[in-house]
Amino acid sequence: MMIYLQMLPSPSDKDKFEQLYTLYRGLMFYVARRILPGEADAEDAVHQAFVSIIENLKKISEVRCPKTRSYVVIITERKAIDILRSRSRLSPEAFEERTYGVELPLPGDGGLADAMSRLPAAYREVLLLRYYHGYTVREMAPMLGRKPGAVQKLLTRAKAALRKKLEQEDEPHGKATVF
Amino acid sequence: MGKQPYFDDAALQAAATQTAESLLSSLPAPSSCQHAFSELFLKKIDVLLQKRRRRAAAQRMWQRVAVVFLVVFLSAATWLSVDVHAREKLFQWTKEVVDKIIVHHLDGGNIEGVFSGYEPTWIPDGSTLVDRDHSDEFGFDYYYYENAETGQVFYINCNFMKDSAMTITQHSTEEPTIHDINGNQGKFYLPDEISGSSSLVWVDENAAVVFIIEGNISEQEMLHIAKGIISSNSTK
Numbered sequence: 001m002m003i004y005l006q007m008l009p010s011p012s013d014k015d016k017f018e019q020l021y022t023l024y025r026g027l028m029f030y031v032a033r034r035i036l037p038g039e040a041d042a043e044d045a046v047h048q049a050f051v052s053i054i055e056n057l058k059k060i061s062e063v064r065c066p067k068t069r070s071y072v073v074i075i076t077e078r079k080a081i082d083i084l085r086s087r088s089r090l091s092p093e094a095f096e097e098r099t100y101g102v103e104l105p106l107p108g109d110g111g112l113a114d115a116m117s118r119l120p121a122a123y124r125e126v127l128l129l130r131y132y133h134g135y136t137v138r139e140m141a142p143m144l145g146r147k148p149g150a151v152q153k154l155l156t157r158a159k160a161a162l163r164k165k166l167e168q169e170d171e172p173h174g175k176a177t178v179f
Numbered sequence: 180m181g182k183q184p185y186f187d188d189a190a191l192q193a194a195a196t197q198t199a200e201s202l203l204s205s206l207p208a209p210s211s212c213q214h215a216f217s218e219l220f221l222k223k224i225d226v227l228l229q230k231r232r233r234r235a236a237a238q239r240m241w242q243r244v245a246v247v248f249l250v251v252f253l254s255a256a257t258w259l260s261v262d263v264h265a266r267e268k269l270f271q272w273t274k275e276v277v278d279k280i281i282v283h284h285l286d287g288g289n290i291e292g293v294f295s296g297y298e299p300t301w302i303p304d305g306s307t308l309v310d311r312d313h314s315d316e317f318g319f320d321y322y323y324y325e326n327a328e329t330g331q332v333f334y335i336n337c338n339f340m341k342d343s344a345m346t347i348t349q350h351s352t353e354e355p356t357i358h359d360i361n362g363n364q365g366k367f368y369l370p371d372e373i374s375g376s377s378s379l380v381w382v383d384e385n386a387a388v389v390f391i392i393e394g395n396i397s398e399q400e401m402l403h404i405a406k407g408i409i410s411s412n413s414t415k
Contacts (some may be wrong), residue, residue, distance in 0.1 A: 047227075
């Protein structure tokens with residue numbers, strides 16, 4: 001019986017979203033502005049990101065931790081890029097392959113991590129959500145606003161792009177690690 | 180053609196961790212990112228927050244209902260199977276204590292009258308009504324208040340005890356303190372270890388209504404609210 005009573009949500013559950021909002025809204029706007037030129041568009045991306053976060057709130061266990069920070073950054077980047085994509089004349093696949101999102105420094109391993117950080121944003125995001133955050137394809141689908149089949153396809157293409165990137169790096173410089 | 184690069188899940192996990200760390204290191208600390216958001220944005224977020232609060236309150240209510248049914252089912256089954264006298268009392272007002280839970284119920288249908296609802300005339304300063312539910316058919320009134328600044332929350336539940344209506348509250352192991360609430364005996368229970376909420380329970384037998392106030396507000400505030408609850412009929 002006590003197990004059922006413990007199911008009752010604590011006040012901290014209902015506050016989680018407000019804590020996320022208070023802590024990360026400025027950072028999310030910063031991320032969105034690095035992709036979108038207009039403030040109004042950037043705010044729209046932040047709002048869209050919060051809509052996605054609220055729908056997937058149970059996936060967040062701790063508000064102040066690197067994984068949650070990374071998660072809100074990825075979701076904001078995705079929403080900002082989705083706004084850009086809605087105005088592009090390119091096909092969705094061509095757009096994905098040409099859009100790099102937030103520029104990040106190379107981790108410096110001279111191999112897989114460097115190659116991953118140089119991938120287009122859509123590929124990098126799906127790899128981070130899968131292999132850093134540990135989400136399944138089914139869990140990632142609502143976060144990315146896609147169907148599970150589309151996410152699986154994206155993940156496959158991301159791995160292929162990663163392999164290609166490693167091959168390219170291996171040939172001219174001989175730096176990439178071949179596992 | 181060079182050798183095909185191969186990577187397994189473990190290598191991908193290690194690379195993803197390094198990439199995530201690199202991504203985060205390229206961004207400023209959240210506390211240093213300040214932006215004055217537009218009115219439109221704040222309005223849209225406010226709608227989102229309100230929606231979230233309503234959903235959380237509804238979730239709490241339905242979980243509470245589920246617990247009530249579970250407790251009543253288990254306690255009634257045990258009670259009726261072992262106590263002949265209890266079975267005779269089935270059609271009277273009953274109050275049971277099961278573990279740390281109080282259950283008030285009546286399975287009669289011999290109560291006359293209709294439920295017209297109740298409403299508080301006083302609430303603590305700063306409290307805002309974030310959820311409200313009322314049903315003439317099932318005979319209940321539910322108010323849920325929050326104070327965003329102090330973090331205080333409480334709800335008021337008024338249940339018409341007809342057609343197996345029932346209600347519940349949790350309490351600590353301490354004996355309750357007794358108070359007079361407009362001629363009825365009210366019991367105030369100290370905060371329980373699970374929710375941190377105290378509760379005030381009283382029954383108006385003439386009206387066949389059980390009242391509960393539960394939350395993290397003070398005893399005095401609960402009593403003040405309780406004494407100010409009036410029938411909605413008297414305000415029409």
